Amino acid sequence: MKNTIKVERAKKNWTQADLATHIGISRQAVNAIETGKFVPSTVLALRMATAFECTVEVLFQLEDNN
Amino acid sequence: METTIKKKAEKRTIITALIWGVTYLPIIYLIKHGGLDKGVSVMLSVIPIITFIIYIYSYIKQMGTLDEVKQRIQFEAVVIGFALSLLLMLVLCLLDVAGVLNDKYAGFAYLEMYLMAFYFIGLFIARRKYIV
Numbered sequence: 001m002k003n004t005i006k007v008e009r010a011k012k013n014w015t016q017a018d019l020a021t022h023i024g025i026s027r028q029a030v031n032a033i034e035t036g037k038f039v040p041s042t043v044l045a046l047r048m049a050t051a052f053e054c055t056v057e058v059l060f061q062l063e064d065n066n
Numbered sequence: 067m068e069t070t071i072k073k074k075a076e077k078r079t080i081i082t083a084l085i086w087g088v089t090y091l092p093i094i095y096l097i098k099h100g101g102l103d104k105g106v107s108v109m110l111s112v113i114p115i116i117t118f119i120i121y122i123y124s125y126i127k128q129m130g131t132l133d134e135v136k137q138r139i140q141f142e143a144v145v146i147g148f149a150l151s152l153l154l155m156l157v158l159c160l161l162d163v164a165g166v167l168n169d170k171y172a173g174f175a176y177l178e179m180y181l182m183a184f185y186f187i188g189l190f191i192a193r194r195k196y197i198v
Contacts, residue, residue, distance in 0.1 A: 029135035032196045038135050 003060050005034045008052040022051040075128040082121040090114040094175075139192040146188030151181050 009019055016030040023030075023044065032038040033048075040048070049056045093114050097107045129140055154177075161167040 025133035026136065028197045029133045032135045037196050038138065041134055044134060 001036065001039050001060055001066055002063055003034065003036065005030075005048070005059060008054065008059065009034075012052065019048075019051065023047045072131045075124070075131045079121070079124045079128045082117070082124040086114060086117040086121045089117045135196055139189070139196055142192035142195070143185055143188035146191055147181070147185035150184040150187065154180055154184070 005019070009016070012018075014022075016034065017027045020027045020030045024047070025044070029038070033040050033044075045056045045060060049059055052059065093110050096102065097110060102110070129137060132140065158167060158172055161172075
């Protein structure tokens, strides 16, 4: 699973800590998701999409091996 | 609001862990070296059990306040800890059957420390996996 969290953060000029505050998780959790080490639940993915004012599909995309 | 709940839960877990430590260590010492009656020793041993149950209850409640990544870390830490504990039991069982088990290093007090160490090993491995 790849994601565009870093790009979306850059658009909003948010740090990982800013995003973490917006969606109510720790900065370490944001980092783990952003680097692809952890795949978030549907609820968290939707919360992220809401924070970035985009759809989940924009944030997360399946890769060929998924 | 959410952060306050998390901090409160974390604080409660730390406090209950300290209370358990404060009750457990002196009572162990007292039971071992106090020359107490068996009945009194048994009665005293109930105290750290109760404080430990309170600590575990707070710990489990705190798990519910953690975010998904931290919950996964705790879950994996427990899985690794449990697997290592089973491995240790297997080794001790085999050594016991073979008649070469040295009770000096395999008493319940040591087992307790090993199991705790296994949890922390699991926590270390899981944290390395998810947190940079």
